[in-house]
Amino acid sequence: MSANNDKGSKGYLLSIVLVAVIGGLLFGYDTAVISGAEKGLQAFFMGASDFAYTDFLHGITSSSALLGCIIGAALSGFLASKLGRKRSLIMAGVFFFLSALGSYLPEFLFFPKGEPTFSLLVAFNLYRVLGGIGVGLASAICPMYIAEVAPSNMRGTLVSWNQFAIIFGQLVVYFVNFIILGDHIAPAIQKVAEGINQIMNPAEAQWMIETGWRYMFVSEAVPAGLFTLLLFLVPETPRYLAMTGKDAQALTILAKINGQSKAQEILADIKATVTEKTEKLFTYGWLVIFVGIMLSVFQQAVGINAVLYFAPRIFESLGMGNPMMQTVLMGIVNITFTLVAIFTVEKWGRKPLLIWGSLGMALGAAGVAVTSVSAALPPVVAVISIMVYSASFMFSWGPICWVLISEIFPNTIRGAAVAIAVAFQWIFNFIVSSTFLPMYNMSLGSMGENFGHAFTYGLYGVICILAAIFVWKLVPETKGKTLEDMSRLWKK
Numbered sequence: 001m002s003a004n005n006d007k008g009s010k011g012y013l014l015s016i017v018l019v020a021v022i023g024g025l026l027f028g029y030d031t032a033v034i035s036g037a038e039k040g041l042q043a044f045f046m047g048a049s050d051f052a053y054t055d056f057l058h059g060i061t062s063s064s065a066l067l068g069c070i071i072g073a074a075l076s077g078f079l080a081s082k083l084g085r086k087r088s089l090i091m092a093g094v095f096f097f098l099s100a101l102g103s104y105l106p107e108f109l110f111f112p113k114g115e116p117t118f119s120l121l122v123a124f125n126l127y128r129v130l131g132g133i134g135v136g137l138a139s140a141i142c143p144m145y146i147a148e149v150a151p152s153n154m155r156g157t158l159v160s161w162n163q164f165a166i167i168f169g170q171l172v173v174y175f176v177n178f179i180i181l182g183d184h185i186a187p188a189i190q191k192v193a194e195g196i197n198q199i200m201n202p203a204e205a206q207w208m209i210e211t212g213w214r215y216m217f218v219s220e221a222v223p224a225g226l227f228t229l230l231l232f233l234v235p236e237t238p239r240y241l242a243m244t245g246k247d248a249q250a251l252t253i254l255a256k257i258n259g260q261s262k263a264q265e266i267l268a269d270i271k272a273t274v275t276e277k278t279e280k281l282f283t284y285g286w287l288v289i290f291v292g293i294m295l296s297v298f299q300q301a302v303g304i305n306a307v308l309y310f311a312p313r314i315f316e317s318l319g320m321g322n323p324m325m326q327t328v329l330m331g332i333v334n335i336t337f338t339l340v341a342i343f344t345v346e347k348w349g350r351k352p353l354l355i356w357g358s359l360g361m362a363l364g365a366a367g368v369a370v371t372s373v374s375a376a377l378p379p380v381v382a383v384i385s386i387m388v389y390s391a392s393f394m395f396s397w398g399p400i401c402w403v404l405i406s407e408i409f410p411n412t413i414r415g416a417a418v419a420i421a422v423a424f425q426w427i428f429n430f431i432v433s434s435t436f437l438p439m440y441n442m443s444l445g446s447m448g449e450n451f452g453h454a455f456t457y458g459l460y461g462v463i464c465i466l467a468a469i470f471v472w473k474l475v476p477e478t479k480g481k482t483l484e485d486m487s488r489l490w491k492k
Helices: 003-007 010-045 055-082 085-104 118-149 155-181 206-218 221-231 238-243 247-258 260-276 287-301 304-309 311-317 323-348 350-373 379-394 397-407 411-440 450-474 483-491
Strands: 189-193 196-199
Touching (some): 010 189, 010 247, 085 118, 118 155, 118 397, 118 411, 155 206, 155 323, 155 397, 238 260, 238 411, 287 304, 287 397, 287 411, 287 450, 304 379, 323 350, 350 379, 350 397, 379 397, 397 411, 411 450, 411 483
Antiparallel strands (some): 189 196
8 A cells, every 4th residue: 555545535535525515505506596586486476366476475485495494404314324425415416406497397297387376386385395305405414424524634624615615505596696687677576555566567577577587496407417416426424334334335435535544443433433332312311412403503593594584685774875785795704704614613623613703793793783773873883793793603603513513423323413403403594584574673662673673683692692601511622533532422
């Protein structure tokens, strides 16, 4: 064995991680594609003659993918354990692909094209749920896959690339939607009576109503197809192979990544932790499961997705010029500070980044809350505060939560435990997203809606402080530790 081979191949490692990271990109792409398509979609179904397409139905349609995300995350542990990490990701890729095609042409086989009906609405939502299942699977298994192939000294950095891919996927689809729309006009929809909306520019927006939203959804088929095909070229994770008795295959992959001598050592460590315990969820006690769940809960409860989803609306209420320009600026900030996490997670550790991120988010949330009730402060203070809040999340809870969820659980319970943790993440994503606007629009006396603005961000600020305390007291530092070390950590 040559010295080069004994050191392993970093290029091989990066190539297989890059394929897994495309799953993160699809995660971001699928959850954000609705932002450009929803007005055209709404206008299309408003043309139905057999039912009234209300704001309530549009809200369900816009968020139906989240239901799929919860289902996919809940199933991910079972599928990852029974089918393996690789085949589960292939299944996710197929779901992404079918969802993209089905959302493009929900009329396929059963309905006449271009005729909106309630049955067609149901079919469309089923396709979106299917894509959501793909997102749920990818959100749980992509970080798990990366963590199980990566050496301990690179694991945090490589798993963090998954978060970067999610944010990048969101930006890509914003750009793709912009290109697709081109010179065409998006529908302007206005409420004319209680429960009744009207399209104010049907002639100018006709292309978007009939065709544009379809192109936006089908654009996902390209990265989804690429992801699915490339997955056939990457190996199963060595930890899954070792747990299913395929030691020779596991050793081959470990040797390619780590070198022959190190591979033997890692395999022996894996086998020791695999055989020492049964694969029951609470084998290592309740605390490890509680920590994993609360990491997911806090990642959403701090309110980040409400801010991201409703950013244009927030900036518009602050009277800060073009809200889309502010949103794009926030997107650039998000990308930049995700890179901060990628390049510091192995140097500074997981806990310091989470704690400092929590405190930064609390400061940003407090800035928005104070600005909402103080006429003396200019709106730019609130904009800067939102940027501080978002940036603090992106170098901490955004990527680091995924890093920790992928690595804190012992080998024998990782699949099931990750599934539970990620399912809680999607449940709280839905809770926070659905409660944000009612809280944000609350009125009280002379304060009016400013009360709701201050209350909402004040609440998120308090949750950020609680998140910092939780990390300080209960979350173990995993920097530099092997996945097998987790078994010994929680065994004590």
